[in-house]
Amino acid sequence: MAEASAIRVEGLRKWFGEGPTRVNAVADVSFEARFREMLFVVGPSGSGKTTLLSLISGILRPSAGKVWVEGRDIWSESPDRLADFRLRTVGFVFQDYHLFPKLTTAENAALPLIIRRVPWNEALAQARRQLEVVGLASRADVPPGKLSGGEQQRVAIARAIVGAPDILVFDEPTASLDGETGHRIVGFVKRQILNEHRCIVIVTHDNRIYDFADRILHMEDGRIVGEERPRA
């Protein structure tokens, strides 16, 4: 079934430095990601996966090319509107989670809503509901430092989904987890988080979780060198 386009990228380039020291991190990349799709971007370290993820999520300005998210040319937006785009449309799960150790788990999960100026108690109530979804309702009031790596990953997921964003981006979600935990978490994301209104982009080089991908883009030296559909 052909799903609507969530992300469309055309001729995307990103280079760092100029002259002889110039490094092409992403070189002429074009692709499309659809709603209800879990798209993996895989490749060796330094192939430009994380840079690509930053370009499509409104974090890093491309040197050339266009990115449309839900039909919106995100890089033509002002910095404030771009920040709003990241806040309302994209959910981030960082490789190191970047949870705040001095806040409780619920407060961490509620951050996107608090930034959106949702009243404190309401934001916390919604965060608790998302912690329930990821199975951490009982740990809502403890600081993240008291959680295991897998649990912290799930808090990061709760934080990413609490604002109901259409696009979710995961950067190396299993890098800090043992194989079984990583497998279980990505499976959970696929079953519970992905839906017809959402597109998930995962950057990884962990081939143990490739089975969950609807489509896999292979990157090397900043270019997409191949595409496969594991379940096709």
Added chain:
Amino acid sequence: MLGILRIAFKLLINDRGRFVTLLTGITFAVFLMVQMTSMFAGILRKAAATVTNTGAPIWVMDPAVNNVASSIPMPDYVRDVVSSLPGVEFAVPFFSGAGLVHLHDGTYQPVMILGLDDTTLFGRPRLAKGRIEDLYAEYGYAVVEDEEYGKLERPDVGTDFELNDERGHVVGLAKLPASGLFGLPTLYTTYSRAIQAVPSMRFTLSFVLARACSPADVPSIKKAVAGLGYVARTQEEFIATITRFYTWHTGLGTNILIMTAISFLVGLSISGQAFYSFTLENLEKFGALKAIGTKGRELVYMILAQAGLTALVGYGLGVGLCAGLIALAKLRVPDYASVVTYGNLALAFGMVVVISGLASVVAVRRVLRIEPFDVFRG
């Protein structure tokens, strides 16, 4: 906005070690700044005590006089001329000098002797015991019951004593709003008795105390007095003269200024360094917030809120600590010259604002420069 500020406060307060370091820096700086300036204010208040206690609106004196203790005697006719000037409601003589009281144990105690106009007793103190008119009695003196009172062996009304080899008789115990700077007991008597008791030069008139019929008359009175070769200062001007003298001609003000500046630098270095470290430790987190969608100005508000909270709490603690220690010190040393004024508090607050402002500027620059992409790169 309130939610994000609450997050900022939680990040700060829950980092107990860092928060305590920050507060210590600010508290210490405020304590030192308030302590230094309060001490100076206390000294100035005591130095001008006779002026405020007497309450005369206009003081006529030799132009070289810069405080009450170092009066230069004027001829008696000055009082007559001043009282006859247009716009002068009244003018009375005032004596200020020093004497020696012979104590019962054989030792001598220097005292300050203030002589009031015989007719009006203008500038008289409030008596806690005795009657003011008894100053007219033979050998009559009123002793000020202040921190220095004990140095005269706490004489009660009716006590005789020896002053400059002459007899004195205590007819009253007086209370004054402020005591003097030099730690001397104060005796009040009439002008005529004072000049008899204290050996002096040819001239005896220390000051002429006057009042103008209306404030509009003051400039013309000052001009006329200047024509006599003397100077007429309003109470505020005389206090300002005394303040200038102690600030710039005794080294006191310069030293206090240097100590206050050092306190400021100590506070700035401790707090600035601690706040900068705190920001550096949280830099990745600020980057994550930026990636999630927090705007640059919201991050600035967070940092300013953290700096503001630290400044306010540290200011409160510093002022409280200073006030507490001054109160304790006054219990042990009653004439300890230190007073916390609104001016001291405002100065310390201004400096705290500058300290936290400078610390925030450095932190804000770092936070605004952090790229959310750095968070992705790890």
